[in-house]
Amino acid sequence: MGYAIIAIFGVFLLQGLIMDLQRTDQIPFSEFEKQLDEGNIERVTVGSETLDGIYSEPVDGKTEFVTRRVQGDIVDQLEEAGVEYDGKVETDFWTGMLSWIIPLGIFFALWYFVIRRMMQQGGPGGQLMQIGKSNARVSYEQDTGTSFEDVAGIDEAREELEELVAFLKNPQGYGRLGAKVPKGVLLAGPPGTGKTLVARAMAGEAAVPFFYINGSEFVQMFVGVGAARVRDLFKQANEHAPAIIFIDELDALGAARNSQPGMAGGGNDEKEQTLHQLLVELDGFDPKSGLLVLGATNRAEILDPALLRAGRFDRHVTVPRPDKKGRIDILGVHARKVKLADGVNFEAIARLTAGFSGADLENLVNEAALLATRREADAVEQVDFTAAIERLVAGSEKKNRPMSEEERVRVAYHELGHAYLGLALPGADPVQKVSIVPRSIGALGYTLQRPIGDRFLMTRAELIDKITVLLGGRAAEAVFFEDISTGAADDLQKVTQMARAVVAQYGMTDTLGLIAYEDGQQTQGGLPQALRGRDHGDETARLIDETARKIVDDAYDRAKGMIETARSRIDTAAQRLLEEETLSESDLRSQLAPEPAT
Structure with a gap:
């Protein structure tokens, strides 16, 4: 309604501007009479309300003029001055049409290309237009840009997932002995250990569509919307099977239900309906179609038992913080992107970073590169990594903080x-x-x-x-x-x-x-x-x-x-x-x- 009111005022404003543009050369009637008396008017076209004419000699650089007709016998004046004149057939149809079409066209284009796009992408009002639609971001193999070569430090988890990649590449051949691949795989581990990375690497290795969505995106203020989005997500994935559905932060959707509403982990009607629909979808699809559901969580202990039973998320893969060897491998992966000086010892760095996750190590390499750049070095040296560890553990120095x-x-x-x-x-x-x-x-x-x-x-x-x-x-x-x-x-x-x-x-x-x-x-x-x-x-x-x-x-x-x-x-x-x-x-x-x- 607000936009409609603004559009109406805008139409009238643009109409006025168009009419003003049409009258840019208009002169007062007194100026017309003055030029007529001086004999500086060559020709005049008489209309019902206006007079259009041509000067004999330009006035202020203009050769044409328009003036509003004043009551009186203008024909007698023109004949007396010996000026050639003629009448014209007037119609306001096209002028009126243009004065409406142009403003309406401008506001329609604004609506279509700006506001409509914004609403489709989740802006104000967009949720009402997108009820029941999944927000899953689909990226195909060439878009993930990730393979198992980019995954390091979680060798055990990688080995468990490699056989699932083989299944996605050849679903019929993999089940020739009657074995069934798990419908769902739960990746559990601390934040930053590479759960999302390994899921994207699986899609990249298997060259299958990758459907990514966060668990919180299912939960909406309208009861039933989350369940509809779950159905829509699985429908899209089945149309592109074999494919991978990856639900990040699964605990936002699948936290344990409690008998007391409002308690932490329990749910309102919307969350419970969404979880029920996810359980139904996990039961409903045939794994032989090549569809694989991956879930990731930092808090596996709070997930609902119904979600973890056999036949749903029936394989649990732990993605722990890397050990010393894993940290060395991870540093090697991330160090490909930076210029290292001779003598950088990843083993020494790995000894000092016990407890760091893969994301922490990536941040460490980036911080070391920033410190080397700040001191205008030609390459990242061991001292930069040591200073970066200190910065991440203790924070940056505040030498300007006064202390007595x-x-x-x-x-x-x-x-x-x-x-x-x-x-x-x-x-x-x-x-x-x-x-x-x-x-x-x-x-x-x-x-x-x-x-x-x-x-x-x-x-x-x-x-x-x-x-x-x-x-x-x-x-x-x-x-x-x-x-x-x-x-x-x-x-x-x-x-x-x-x-x-x-x-x-x-x-x-x-x-x-x-x-x-x-x-x-x-x-x-x-x-x-x-x-x-x-x-x-x-x-x-x-x-x-x-x-x-x-x-x-x-x-x-x-x-x-x-x-x-x-x-x-x-x-x-x-x-x-x-x-x-x-x-x-x-x-x-x-x-x-x-x-x-x-």
Whole structure:
């Protein structure tokens, strides 16, 4: 309605402009009489309302004129002046038609090429015009531009998916012995590990259409729209079979249903109808047609059990964070796009990036290239990768953030408390660097510790050592200053989580025995941890709190005792740190020279 009102006003405005353009040479009737008296008019065409004429001599560079006819006998005036004149047959039909057709044509074109396109692409009002249509983005093999050569670090998952590619290439031959390929494959793993990448690589290897859609795109405000989109998606895919349907973020659509509406993971009517339709479609198609459904999620534990049963998403492929060898391979894939200097050691980089996902490593290579470009280097060197790791872990430096001298001194001792214990305790990760330069993540200083390899198990002694190192900053403040500060807030949160895990998850205390009182998961069965309640009584909860606190208190006393024995060495290192603001591992070892831990 708003557009229609604007269009009507626009039509009348354009009509006025057209009429004005037609009267650009109009002169007053008095000017016509003046030129007539001076004998400067050669010929006149008389109309019912206007007079069109030609000058004998140009006036202001114009040879023609138009004027509005005034009441009177104009013919007598023309005959008296001896001017040749004639009449004309007038019709306003074409002028009126053009004055309407041109504006209407302009506004119709605006509607068709701008507003209609915008609505089709999901703009304002577009949802009403697209009810029941799938938003799946279809890209064929030549558009994916991805193959298994671009996938690294997930060899086990790749091996499981290669046989599915063989099926897509030859559905009849692959089932010659009666075997049936899974209808659905669930790719589960942490964010950034390459789930979408490997799905696109499957489509590229099999040279089949690739239907990509996000789980949240099915869920709309109108009940039944999501179900219609599911039907439309599978209809499109069946028409192009063999093909791959890839549903990213499947948990947005397939989270577990609960009996209590409104609870996390439960659904309203729209979400449940959409999930029901997906279950029906998964049951309804024949895998021999060459259709394969892939789903990806970061939270497989909250998916509805009906979605995961055999015959639907009946194969589960874990896509974990890469190990050391995988990280080396991934770095090699992403480094193809950058110019590397001689001597870049991917193995050394992989040792320092334990826990990084494939997306993190891609970002690392890009950050290293940016740092090398910023310092106007000819190629990316090892030092750029080291600086990029530090930037990703601790954030960018904020050298313009002002800190008082008192704060700088306190931060220096705080970080050296962490560093000294990290060097002295065998269960701690190696210390790479200590800095009192503020970082963008909000830290006034930091102690960079990175594991030198992949670890899958930790002993109780190692966990206690890590807790002790985390308490080193607060312990150093207590030893060297009269009062403590808020600088250990983040350390205390991590310490609390680790101590409770020792007690309630890992069963590492004699007080509570070999019972897991907490599972460590944020969600279970679709419910967040805060809503699930606990499986133990008040007395057990009190014992968990007391035991965790005793672990923390003992580690804090241990940290203070070790720092007291190294007081003079930490004082010396603090003076140097205040001067240079950053100390490397070799500098720290030479300054602190820790005694063996007790």
